[in-house]
Amino acid sequence: MIKVHVKKGDTVEVLSGKDKGKRGKVLKVFPSNGKILVDSVNVVKRHTKPRPPKIPQGGILEKTLPLYASRVMLVCPQCSKKTRIFKKILEAGDRIKICQQCGKEIR
Template sequence: MNVRQGDLVEVISGKDRGKRGKILRVIPKENRVVVEGVNIVKRHVKAQPPKIMQGGIQEGPAPLHRSNVMLVCPHCHRRTRIGAVILADGRKARKCVRCGEIIDR
């Protein structure tokens, strides 16, 4: 996957198109990501007996398919595709296709 946990992404299709948020979780087997503040759904939760969790209707983010999000470059602040580059020390890094900057974490 070209996006990782903690990356800033923008939704490019669906009901939340144009919204930006940080990736909270990546689910590689399903090709899905959970983005903060995007694709909010309501879940009906049953209360747990020893007051671990209160019952009721809770809101939270649901997973999106990774093809519906695009990485936002931390340098040029625009959504971009990701390229791969091998650094001088032999490590593989991600590169912004628009501005050419290395995206480090």
């Protein structure tokens, strides 16, 4: 298991590769290999031969592939900047996540 710094539903920005600068929502996290699936990021086109009955026409299919979580940064839902988070422990013992950019709590 690899610790992934983002979770399902987070918005992230891609830091490298052909999708650099793109933002999307995390659809799925794969802790076994540290990869994540991000909405409309790392989309590849596959030329497919007709394969009835599922793909009777063949042609170009678009597929979203998982990418390494280390290639993305979390986007803060409050200030919409790329950010890192730090954890703060409240007096009551609750842990909250704080955005390093705007200092607001991220849920």
